[in-house]
Amino acid sequence: MIHAQESFLRLVANPLILMDQGGNVHFMNDSAASMLASAGHAFAHKIDKIDYSFDPGSPGQSAGAAGKIQVGEKCWRASVFPFLLNDGQEGFLFLPEAEDILKLVDFDTFLNSIDAAIVITDQNGMLEHINDSLSRLLGVGVREWVGRNVQECIDQKVLTDSVSLKVLRAKKPISMNVSYGAGVTIHYKSVPIMDGHGEVRKVISTGRDVTRLINLEKDLSSSETLKDQYYQRLNTLEVLxxxxxxxxxxxxxxxxxxxxxxxxxxxxxxxxxxxxxxxxxxxxxxxxxxxxxxxxxxxxxxxxxxxxxxxxxxxxxxxxxxxxxxxxxxxxxxxxxxxxxxxxxxxxxxxxxxxxxxxxxxxxxxxxxxxxxxxxxxxxxxxxxxxxxxxxxxxxxxxxxxxxxxxxxxxxxxxxPLRDRRDDILPLIRFFLTMLNQKYKTNIKIAHSLLPRLYNYDWPGNVRELKNVIERLIVVAGEDEVGEEEFELLNQLDVVKPSDLKEDVSVNRLMPLQEAREKLEQILFKRAYQEGGSIEKAAELLQINPSTIYRKIKKGRLQPP
Structure with a gap:
């Protein structure tokens, strides 16, 4: 259903039906509904429910030529026009006769009520009609172009290109993008209206703004280029x-x-x-x-x-x-x-x-x-x-x-050392995991619950020790993922120990008791977080409420992990 034009289209006295290229009815006015009711039909969602002989995919129907709608024993003459629906789909507008509509309503008013851009040129490339939607899309008034030849507009740099001229030469429907100086790109679907001798009488073009889509494609292309440059630099460093x-x-x-x-x-x-x-x-x-x-x-x-x-x-x-x-x-x-x-x-x-x-x-x-x-x-x-x-x-x-x-x-x-640049630990884990999986033809992953413990370990052996631990984890992995069981096995093998034994309680100078308490709290909290991997688990090991830890972090008495 196209909502923007519904209130206007309901005022048209003659029957009017809008449908997409698949024959799905998007809208019909009261006159069309009455027409169907007089033939014994209620509102139909598919054109083939109204007229079994009508084929929206046939060349004659899609070219804008005159046709007919057969409903039961009643037959109506109809003109078929290409139409761009609000959701960007290409469809058809069915009218009893274009001349009848002109008698009922001003044609410019009808065109301006349609949200899509519409341009009509004659057989000589003269601009006959341009609706207000095109002006809104371009941000400039284009009504003064009416009466001018499209080729002259191109020669005078008013326009850069025209799909209408291409349709006049090719005598067949053409779809293409046209960019304007205002930085707007419009996708046009242009269809020739042929006479009985196979000559073009009119060209009707409907268009929609695809500027945002084009920009997104450019951004995507730029992102792909940057990604390629990144991998190229990375590969260069690898070669070095x-x-x-x-x-x-x-x-x-x-x-x-x-x-x-x-x-x-x-x-x-x-x-x-x-x-x-x-x-x-x-x-x-x-x-x-x-x-x-x-x-x-x-x-x-x-x-x-x-x-x-x-x-x-x-x-x-x-x-x-x-x-x-x-x-x-x-x-x-x-x-x-x-x-x-x-x-x-x-x-x-x-x-x-x-x-x-x-x-x-x-x-x-x-x-x-x-x-x-x-x-x-x-x-x-x-x-x-x-x-x-x-x-x-x-x-x-x-x-x-x-x-x-x-x-x-x-x-x-x-x-x-690695403990002073912890932001490198997780990228190194991913790198070594990928490299060693390729080496051993495995697909081992490390459970997310282990990452905080690996991150908070001080790695006295630095990158070399980290690589060795990842290799050992792959070797002892029982399934496709290294979990707590394998990690505890490594602890038993004395590979990953609780870090920073130097922080065990010792006194080498006198200090205020409050300062000593804060230092001890920090040491215990750090050790508990390394063991548990989360604030909640650390609180459980310290036998306190997690809110106590969060409150001390907020007050600056504990360093956040």
């Missing part, structure tokens, strides 16, 4: 890291990645700080692969894993006959392997003082000598160093030379 990924969501890690990529564009030495397992080697690879040395090799060595007596020969190689058992012809060292690329010295603070002195000389002079050799060899290897010591540990009794440290730490990059 040799199939690995730096997965992060936190602001601290965003800054680390940003500085690492910038550092890659220069040959400046970089010193990476961070606990074991935070991904220092990944950061070193990112620096190497995102910069000018990416075509060269990346050579990494853990300084703590090489015996001290072999360090010098490992770094600089040895000459022929340097010592008993030496390979004939000598052996190249790490600096040779890293020539033109990057040498990553992990846990550099484990080097002996003697080796530190020799490394400092190589950095200063850019040349070295092989063990047992006499020839100086130039080197062009960038050095990236790392340590898992804190600044206090490095400066207080570590035995690491200050002058070497300052040589290596032109650009220091601190990689925070």
């Amino acid at each position: 890291l040799g199939g690995e990924r730096i997965v992060y969501s936190s602001e601290p890690m965003r800054k680390v990645v940003q500085v690492a990529i910038k550092a890659g564009k220069f040959d400046t030495p970089v010193f990476l700080w961070g606990e074991s397992g935070v991904g220092k080697e990944m950061a070193a690879r990112l620096i190497h692969q995102s910069g000018i040395r990416s075509p060269g090799p990346f050579v990494g060595v853990n300084c703590s894993a090489v015996p001290s007596e072999l360090l010098e020969s490992e770094f600089f190689g040895y000459a022929d006959g340097a010592f008993t058992g030496a390979r004939k012809g000598g052996q190249k060292g790490l600096f040779d392997e890293a020539e033109g690329g990057t040498l990553f010295l992990d846990e550099i603070t484990e080097l002996s003082l003697t080796m530190q002195s020799k490394l400092l000389r190589v950095i200063q002079e850019r040349e070295f000598m092989r063990v047992g050799g006499r020839k100086r060899i130039r080197t062009d290897a960038r050095i990236i160093a790392s340590t898992n010591l804190s600044w206090e540990e490095l400066t207080e009794g570590s035995g690491f030379r200050r002058d070497l440290f300052y040589r290596l730490s032109v650009i220091p990059i601190q990689i925070p």
Whole structure:
């Protein structure tokens, strides 16, 4: 039912029926209802209930030609016009004779009562009728276009395109979008009205505003483009890291990645700080692969894993006959392997003082000598160093030379532990879960109830420990989902322990009793939340009402999880 025109269409004296292309009746006025009643029919919802011989899908009916409606023994002549219903469907308007309607009501008034845009042109492309709906859609008056030729309007830049001209040339119905200078796009359905000789007498176009739909399609296309660009950058980063990924969501890690990529564009030495397992080697690879040395090799060595007596020969190689058992012809060292690329010295603070002195000389002079050799060899290897010591540990009794440290730490990059960037925990869980499921050809999921416990665990082993735990969860999973039972099994295996044992109650200074109570409450609340995974469960473990915890959080006495 089209409500906007119903009050007007009821005033038309002649019978009038509106229906869609499937023959479903949307509206009929009182005259049409009386016509059916006189033929012994009540109101019908389908045209085939009124006239079994009438076919709304036939070419003759859809082209706007004259037809007839046969109801019982009575027959009425009718004209068929294309019509756009309020819900955007294309349908038909049935009138007894167009001339009869013109006698009953002013045609412009009839057109202006219709909510859809309507444009009528003659066989020469002259604009005969334009209704007010088109003016409302465009936001400008278009009635002055009446009497002008469509082609002239296009030549004078008043219009950009016209579906009516295309219909006049093709002599068949055409649907297309037409955009206007006002930023409005209208979808037109234009149909030619043919005479008995097959020539076009009129072109009737009905249109609806599709601007919002077009804009939504553009927004969707832009979103798809941004998504493709995101995955392209992600894949680029994956290639840079040799199939690995730096997965992060936190602001601290965003800054680390940003500085690492910038550092890659220069040959400046970089010193990476961070606990074991935070991904220092990944950061070193990112620096190497995102910069000018990416075509060269990346050579990494853990300084703590090489015996001290072999360090010098490992770094600089040895000459022929340097010592008993030496390979004939000598052996190249790490600096040779890293020539033109990057040498990553992990846990550099484990080097002996003697080796530190020799490394400092190589950095200063850019040349070295092989063990047992006499020839100086130039080197062009960038050095990236790392340590898992804190600044206090490095400066207080570590035995690491200050002058070497300052040589290596032109650009220091601190990689925070996982407990200080918890926003990265859930993305890392999803990443490792996907990667390991692909590796083991499984489809294991982790129950949502476990995520708060994984999120609140402090991960002393950092990213490396998180990956190992996810792999263990997949291995011990009984079904397609890891639940409490498997998680408790890991706890029994001493994998995921309650975090922060350092927070057990201890007194190392005097403080006000109220302050001590608040600190103890915070420790107990944090431990209970990690164990229970929710405020309600934490309250149950602490044997208090959950409202007590919510009230303390609101007052700032407890930190929200």
